[in-house]
Amino acid sequence: MKQCLPLLVIVSLFFVDCSKNSTGPDIPVLSDILLEENVTVNPSGYAPLTAMINIETQVSVTIRIEVMGKDEHSGIYHAIEGHRTMHEIPVLGLYANSKNIVRLTFYSNNWKEIGSKEYSVETEALSPDMPQVEIDVANLSQMAEGWTFVSYFGFEKGGTANPQRPFIFDVNGDIRWYLDFSNHPVLGSLFYDDGMERLQNGNLYFGDGSSDKIYEINMFGDILNSWDMPGYGFHHEVTEKPDGNFIATVNKLGADTIEDYLIEIDRESNEITTVWDLNVSLQYSRRTFTNNDEDWFHANAVEYSEDDDCIIVSGRTQGVVKLTRENEVVWIMSPHRGWATSGRGEDLNQYLLQPLDSEGNLIKSINVMDGFYNHTDFEWNWYQHAPQLMPNGNIMLFDNGDNRNYRNTGPYSRAVEYEVNESDMTIQQIWQYGKERGGETYSRIVSDVDYDPGSGHVFFSPGAVHNSSTYGKVVEVDYLSGDVLFEATITPPAPLFIITFHRTERMKIYAN
Template identity: 55%
Template sequence: MKYLKLQTVFLFLIVSFTACKKQDVSQPGGNVTVSNEHVILNPYSPLTASILLETSVATKISIRVVGKHEAESDVVKDFDEVSSAHNIPVLGLYADYDNTVELTFKDVSGLVLGSKSYSIKTSALPAATFPAITIDTKNVTLMARGMTLVSYFGYKDNPFPESPFIFDASGDIRWYLDFRTSPVLNNLFFDDGMERLQNGDLYFGDIHSNAIYEIDFLGNIIDTWTFPGYQFHHNVQEKPNGNFLVTVSKQGNSTTEDYIIEIDRSTKQIIRTWDLHASLRYSRQTLTTNPDDWIHVNAVIYDASDNTIIISGRTQALVKLDENNNVVWIMGCHKGWGNSGNGIDLNNFLLQPLNKNDQPITDQDVLDGYTNDPDFEWNWFQHAPLLMPNGNVMVFDNGGDNRNFSGAGQYSRAVEFEINTAHKTVKQIWAYGKERGAATFSGIVSDVDFLSNDNHVIFSPGAVNNITIYGKVIELDYATQNILFEATLTPPQSLYGITFHRTERLTLYL
């Protein structure tokens, strides 16, 4: 979270002061006094505030938003900037609550000079919008730090635009966006969801305005990137160098969701294009009969090890491409491949599955996807691929409505594959979810994340329709598969049976 400059927030105060209320405060003790205080609630991010103040001497400040459930629900941050003019972003307030926010003032060496408490009253959450959140399992000692960002979609016939929110380990919502009064994002539709930039801000693509947006946690738009001639859908990913990879459709084409573009972060220009109609086989109808939405790309990630991208084509496969749009490998059932649009035989790039003893699986029914091997199953209608620190690929294997071309496999998995690019082999290393069956089966959307610092997996089926419609957020110990945290999100109503697109575990302050 960037430490906002004072003059920027005074401008925001002029614009939105009617929606804010100055709170009564007490003077700190010690060797510092405070003056010119303003506490401002932010209209686009109603569970955040800004505290503007001046101190009699230059100080740095620590903040504590006091939680309802002891230290586990506190939000704390030490700011490094030393100044006598302060604008403190306050994150993690509760809705419809008299929140207590404590500031501690320190000198440059860290010596405490005084402290002060503020009471910040917030409004209730918008009615009939957010889901009921049930905490099924919680081990606060072992689960990873932070809260859960939900790219929420659980509404129907509701004027509320897409409203991402963050909930804590107790199931309390501690942050959300409300862009209904925004002149730019009042009809926000970010499709697969929102993620965090390397600088701590949030980013997403909006399908209505065809732009990428960077916002801060206070709801302020920091920057935008447009891409004339293309229609945004599904996913945008930040590369290590700051550029953006974006899944798009080319306007004027009869086919959809079959282009990837790269946008230069600084110049905002499109610097590279991948035309999947050329590199893959448009006429392959193995998993779909839709001639327009033939591949339905729902994700793109970057592999820095060889300067390639990996795309998730929901109705084709996982595919690795180099920067010149050449296929490196294809991970999906072998049935139905042939020549690409530019005349290359794609069968040469199909990955050969191995069993646990590193022997090739030769059963043609397994290769083509009709049956599964005890040691290996193909990915079906997958979402959210990621690269693990060891170079393996993990993916949310949805199963879709047609696993093994039979529809009998009503289960979803988080699954890890080891891929040898030189030998064109793939081996299943780790999986979770099949044993949960219908309880975590989500044929569409959904997410998986690997938390490398904790060696945990977050398995998030986002569109479960098992008697009722709900989504799950399940945190697992990778080594033991013990469940450390599980939450069930049940929306009051749902569009297309979706509760959420994706989730992310993060701390409110970077």
């Protein structure tokens, strides 16, 4: 199998040497301490907009890297931790088809600046499979920090889908990082479904439906670790728990149904420690939203509740449920229509959350509870994705709105926040965004929403909008004011199915 070889470039431009006279007798001269240096573009062969600078210095130094941007908002600044003489400097965030200027600044052990040196790093053009990114709104003074990470669904050409290609774009819409596993011996047919997330250690992780494994990679696309799931096949989501273990949505191999099991995998031993069989805890026979006997639940996301060691699972065609580690139901967030008994013979109606109006009064309309009509203060979640526990304990999710009120009312999608009172078994709608956008941001499948507690902003990301064209959007909304602070439209050259992406994240390109 052909693999793209890294390009070795040894260049240096605009050498800046701080002399002893200007910096003091204890500060070495930069030209005297540089022993060896080289620049390798795309060192892994899978991350075209990266490079590695290897440097040996005569004395221990700390290095700060700067990747020059087009303006003050698109430059990258990152300090490499530790004083040492041998340096591997990862360069992230290069522009495609450009001669990028990368500046390294050297510091002595007492943090005195020794000098700086600039390197010209040339990159090739973007793959033609990559999408067009258009910035619609950018309030640069109020946006949350970081750039936008997109778990892009890739490109379909001639009926053959290429492996999925995550990418990061900056505030100007320039793609500054992406992975291309087309020629990878293991991930050449990558299907990560919901996409990639960042581990607590700063690396990326994802499940792959082609190999049925969980992978940890660095920003060059190098595989650092992998975890098997014997007896199960991966689909949709894997999430890292605070203790480092993984919870994944899976298929049980050989079963008559799909997408209705979850497992926990011990990070150290790779053993499966817990199994949740939704056929036991929930109601296989409920057909309120689907007639599919095989994919009756369609688990598309899982969130871990650390406070009580429970999981919150989104089933596209059933609703959102909270389960204990013992696979016991805590509550069900779903229109009440059609619920009866679980696989273990338990009446599930006792776990249905009762909706409240804005004053905290019970909404007693059966038509509202069953989902036929909306209340002024309350709407159920329809075919939802991406539930997230907020710092206040509430739940935010992407309410896709497919088949809303059983007649596709709208249509529109929403980011919506609910407060669940487990003692009273009630649910109250607290906040929403997206209904006012109508079809412009309506995505009946996939999609994401994230609440960022640091900025107080919500990232509303419909990933499969299909109007006159197919596109996805990333909309950053101020939670308190409802103002749109950033918005981008991502248009693929040819979408896989009608999907542009499943998930997005706002993150720094350098984790630490």
